[in-house]
Amino acid sequence: MNLSGRRTARRVSAMEVVLDEIRGAIERGEYAVGDKLPAESALAQEFEVSRSVIREALRATAALGLTVSRTGKGTYVQAAGPVENPIFGDYTARDLWEVRRHVEVPVAGYAATRHRAPDLERLQRLVAGMEAEESDLEWVALDARFHTGIAAACGNPVFTTVIEEIGEALRQQSFVLNQLADRRECSNAEHRAIVEAIAARDSERAEEAMREHLARVEQALAGIVGGS
Template identity: 65%
Template sequence: MEAVLTHLRGAIEQGEYEVGSKLPAEAALAKEFEVSRSVVREALRALQALGLTTSKTGKGTFVTATGPAQNPVFGPYSARDLVEVRRHVEIPVAGYAASRRSSDDLDLLDHLVRQMDAESDNTAWVALDTLFHITIAQASGNPVFAKFIEEIRDALGRQSTFLNQLGDRRENSNEEHRRIVAAIASGSREAAVEAMTAHLEHVEHTLTTIVRPARAPHQDEDDQARD
């Protein structure tokens, strides 16, 4: 999938496919890259999340921009929507979880991080990732928090897939998740808040890195000359 996505993104950004032009059909791309149509579909979804294309039912996929959008969309919510809301919900939720978690909550969280460490399938990993965040919300002892995270789980899953595909986030996420669980297990509200804050900051940084337009080599030289 990464190879298909990299090729198509490069072709669009280099102008091989102009704005308004139609990309080859899924079947044609699958044959060209010798992959399944489901792999091509994943790559096309990633292009759409980047803001480079749009899909029209029954017509195909069309190029809408030659550079990534600054605010990718994951289902009904944008990256900015999720970043803002997660800061105000998941950070305090982690603190509540540290104060109120049960032994069953800790056992489940520990089980989930171990599963994520061992999981090789990207789709399965993303499902575990969203379950991890839902479990922390449940551990807070407030069912409203758990209901809220459930409500946005699809968008969180799409964002997680996007970050793994384009930002190679899995290994770092696993480490950050372990730190969050350790902090919650310690019973320290401050440590749990700090661990979740760091995790979400890394997510935001990776998103920014993915969508930031590439700078031409001479641009950096011009900036240095002006400085």
């Protein structure tokens, strides 16, 4: 199946198109719950993409709760549609949301009043780097460093430890959102608003900017799960 010319309304990745095809086949019942999906090599040949693209798509179907990978056995369908509370790494989306809104919002406020000049310079460099970055994977890495950097700027190492603990889950969630919800441009603007509030030492504005950012992340994820 040649993917060229598909879905040109906006720039989409091969991974996104492959995921849409696999997800659609599962939701239409072409692959029933319990069925084993074709091997990565067979899917790569069918879609005329690399196996790395197939692996990315299958990681996304697993995050959405559609499939489960069994070591040495392959990938199996475990649900006919996306689960309400998808899993990223070791944590569910709800786990991440509950922790982030109670940790990262006050952290942004603390960072606004406690940051030092090097902290602010680091955050500004990261925002500029994300705005210029073309690679999705590199952007996700910068995004993780950005959120850890805000925690570091607040001067409380416990907060930094918490953000680092959920870092891999956040990277997986960010990658899926960027691929399926076209979040990068919006995230860049939201990140810049957070940094501008921190630079102004305005704790209330920093907290509100972070709260808005997290709310938009949750909305985007809800849209993916709902199929919109």
